[in-house]
Structure formats: C-alpha cells, structure tokens
Amino acid sequence: MLAFVIRRLIGMVAVLFAVSLLVFIVFILIPGGDPAERMAGKNPTPENIQNIRAKWGFDKPFYVQYVRMMEKAGNGLLPGKHSEYDILRSFDTRQNVAAEIKKGIPATFSLCIGAGIIWLVFGILVGVISAVKAGRWSDRAITVLALIGISMPVFWLGIVLRYFFAETRTWFPDGGYVPLTQDPAQWLYHLILPWFCLAVLFIGFYGRVLRSNMLDTMNEDYVRTARAKGIPPGRVLGRHVLRNSLIPIVSLFGLDFAAVLGGGAILTETVFDLKGVGWYAAQSVGGLDLPPIMGVTLYGAFFIVVFSAFVDFAYAYLDPRIRPT
C-alpha cells in the first residue's frame, strides 16, 4: 500500500508539472507576437516593456521563462513582500490573480457542495426507480426527462430558471451570493436555484449510468443466489444490486465534483452572478485577459489531479484487488 501511495504521488507531481508546462505553452507561445508588449497594457512606456521583458525573461530560453512564470503564479500564494512584477497579475485590472481566486473559493465551494449532494441523492434515486421499474411507463418518463436534462445547455437552463422563478415571479432572489458567515438563511435562499441548475445535468447522467449498471448487476449469478436463498427483494436490491452498481458512480462523482470545484461550474456561476472562481475567469474572456484564465485553469487542473489521486487511494484502501503492485 505504501509503495502504491508513493508511486501514485510521484505520478501526480509529474502530471502537475506537465499541466503547468501546457499552461505555459498556451499562455506565452500560442498567442505569438511580443508577450511583453501585450502584458504592458494599453499605453505602455518603453521602460515598462523593457522591465517586463527582463522580469519574465522573454529574451531568455523558454525553460527560464517557464520557471519565472511559475514563480509568479506561486508568489501570490506565499506570504511575504512582493514587488509588482513578482506576482501573476491581470492585464486589465492589475489585480493579483491568486488573491482573486482565493476570494472566489467560498462561493464556488458553496455552490458545488450543495449541488453535489443534490445530484448524488437525486441521481441515485432516479437510477434506482427507473431500474426497478425498467420498461414501464414510469421508467420511460424518467428516461425522457433525464435525456432532456442532459440535452439542455446549463446556462440556458439558468437563464430560464431565473426568468420564470426570480423575475416574472419573485419566488427566489435574482442571482448574487450572500456569504454563509454573513447570513445563513439568505445564503441558502440565494443558492437554491443555482444548485438545481448545476445538478440537473448530473442527475440525468448519473441516473442513466446507474440504471444500466443496476440492470446489468440484476442478471449476475450472486443476485440470483441471494433471491433463491429467500432474502426479501428490497434487501437484495439494497445490499447486493445497489452496492455493487454504485462503484462506478463513486469514481464518476469524485472526478465530476473535482471538476466543478476547480472552476468547471463557470457557466452556472456566470448566469447566477455567483462571484466564484469560474465567474472570475468568465469576466476575463471578453477582454482577452489571459492571466486570470490561466490562473483558474491551473487551479482547476490542480484540483482534478489531486482529487483523482485521492480517489485512487480510497479505492485501493477499499478494494485491494485494484491496488497495483
């Protein structure tokens, strides 16, 4: 187990390195032209451009530039004094990217944790009901609803929800985020619509995956054995069928949850004006302001890589067969 953990951790560091290298390529190399001129802002002085060129090492080989960029991306997170050019800053607002991302984390986490609970619970419910009622009209109805849920653009659903439930009828507040520490009731009230908006897609998806898994499992020999032994149907379903069908759902959930925590809920956050991490990246798209987008991408990738390592650890702990030697 320890050897596996160590190997997995080394793999994780390697992936993180590759991820940061790809971000560097996207950031510095793809746009072309002189990056220093782009970074210097709208009316740069020649000294300013010269200064940026020296600080980022744009006249130096690419590995030097890479190291400098990573220093800047990391510097906003480390405590201590930083000069203006030591920190990854937005081109437009000159704000510290890492600090802005940190500010967005409470909103993003509130959205994702709530939505995650909703989609897991309802996804399992939908999957179980349609598997138990397979072929009947209730299964058909659920399948169609789940498919519609999957086929809807999440931002459009958000706009529609806002229009019908917050604008024409004022049942819910029209977007925005209230911190939990400030007012828990308002926090909940503001988040109900976004939670459901984000969860709908996943409910449909998980319901379908679970349904087909359960139908497969119901045909297994051990389920027939359990039935033959005279175990009540409900218990067979819960203990034998559902438990085994849930394994792929758990790993799906780990990765999807990491993705939304890592800024993947960008569309929901934008539509509902939740000033989270994804929202911050979305604000920078219009102005082609690369550093915030790059920062959020790095942050998101970091989440996914670390989370998937933890999912693997949990798996290896729970099921020794998976543990590779």
Added chain:
Amino acid sequence: MAEPATDLTLDSASLLAAEEHEVSIVGRSPWYLAWRRLRRNWVALVSLVVFLLICVACALAPVYARHLAHTGPNTVHAGDTVIVSGKPKEVIGGGSHYDAKTNKFIVAAPTYLGPTWWHAHGRFVLGTDNLGRDVAVRLLYGGRNSLKVGIGSALICALVAVLLALIAGYNGGWVDWVISRFFDLIWAFPVFLLAIALSTALAINGFHHFGISIEPGSLWIPTLVISYVLIPYIGRPLRGQILSLREKEFIEAAIGQGAGPLRVMFSDVLPNIASTVLVFFTLIIATNILTEAGLSFLGAGVRPPDPSWGNMIASGQDQIQTAPWLALIPGIAIVLTVLSLNLFGDGLRDALDPRAKVRIER
C-alpha cells in the same frame, strides 16, 4: 455472450418461414442486422429525421433569408416598419424619446417586435433582436455555425482519437505509454476551462505555427479547440477496446499470414471498433454543440456579429424582461438538436452493440 433473444426468435421464425416457402436464406451482415434492429426503434428514427430536418433548414438559411425574410443575418432594421396582418408595426418601437406636444423627455424601455409567426409573410417570423435583426434568419445562420462547429469538431476529434487509439492499442509498449500520458494530460484539466483558455489565447493573434495560419475570429478556432479537448473521451475507451482485440486469435492469424501493421490496423482492428466509433461520433456531436454554445455564451466561441445559438442566448439574456423570446428560442433549438442526437445515438448503440446484455422487451 448471449445473442439478444429477440433476434434469435426472429431468425428462427424467418428460418421456418423460409422453409415453408422454399426461399433460399441470404447471409446477413452485422450491419444489416443492426439496421433491422434500428428500423424497429421508431424513437431513434424520428430523432434522426428531426436532426436531419434541422440540418437541412440551417443549410437552406440563405434561401430563406433572400426569398422569404428579405434580409441578411446581420442586417439591421432598427428604424423600419413591417406590415403585420395588414397593419404597419415598428420593428423597434417606444424607447426614450422627446415628446414635442407635452415638451417632455419620456424615459421608456424600447418595445421589440415579437414573433409575427406568418402574419408578416415570412418577415420577422420569430421577432426582432435588440438591434432590429430578424431572429429567424439569425437562428438559421446561427444553427449553421453551431452545426458546422459541432459536426466539424466531432469529425476531427473522432479521426484523431481513432488514429491515436489504433497506434497506441496496436503497438503497445512505449508508444502506448506516450499516447496514454497525452490523454491523461488533457484529462487533468476541467474540459471547459481548458477550452476557454485555448480559445482566448487563440483569439488574440490567431494561430500561426507549423505552417498553419488561422485568423482570430475564424470558426476553425472553436472547432479545433473543442476537438482537441475531447480527444481522450473517445480515445481512451477505444484504446482499451483495441488492447483487448489485440489479444484475439484473428489478429494473430492475420499477422501470421504476413499482414503488415497498417493492414492489421485498418482491415482487422478498425472494422471491429467501427460500431463503437459510430456511436461515439453521434453522441460527441451533441456534446460539441453544447460545448460550442457554452463557449459562445462566454464570448470565447463564435464571435459576434456572426450568430451562433450560444451567442444569441448571451445577447438575449440582457433583454429577457422585454423580449424573452430572444434567449428562449435559440435555447429550444439547441435542446431539440442535442436531444434528437442523444436519442438517435442511444438507439444506434442498442442496435449496433450485440453485447448489450440487458434488453428491456416487455
């Protein structure tokens, strides 16, 4: 691996029927059997027809624009009047204006011409947007862009993923290792964020490397970005399938007969994964249309004034109080298209995948 019971019974039934009428039995290819299964699935067929109708309608956008709507996708009609059911109506009326009679400046929200359906003989069938452009025309042109990006990126994505999976799965060893790590690398990003990062970086100066030159604002940018970020979604499962095919006897036999790697890959392995690729291809078009819509919504996909369903929703969002149809209609178009593709893809998978263990036939 039991054959689906329905086909067995049907086949034995047709065998009996053939014996009675002394008709010779024709050998049936798996593709024919799949088609027969698909033919009975009316939901899938209707979905296919719906999707094809949407494609045809969008392809005919210029014809509609010229001969029925008499306008272009970016033509502004803000000051014009249209005859609706015999009465002239302003395309954009109201708004803040100076009233000479009362000598007052009246502040009011502008009123946009809503859907005229067919009362204006094809003009402004779905109303106008905030600049006085014909929504129906823009919807069709936007559909063209959305479908171009969706289908184009699905084609590129499937092609690259199949090639990579073939090379990785067939060769194994370090080639497989490199390609799998490439999949892992893309997999490590939140897909949508990576797509936004790439499209934003490309929107600055376009792409001018390796002899390829793409201007910023080109439709190729969203197309290539979306196909790139979704490669592992097709590549990974295919690679796994090819790895297990690689162990089968018929591959060994082909190699034993002296077939070269290219021949084995393309005439022995590829036909065996073709059905999976086809299903993935159908479903990935749906995913890509949604991704394109999301990118365009944030301003990182198709650039205004060129319409796409995503950026139409984005601009309609601001007028949702006064003109809700602006955001609702393109969304409905997306839902219809994506839903039809998903339903057809599901039917296709059921028809093509003989290993589908559980079939609900009650």
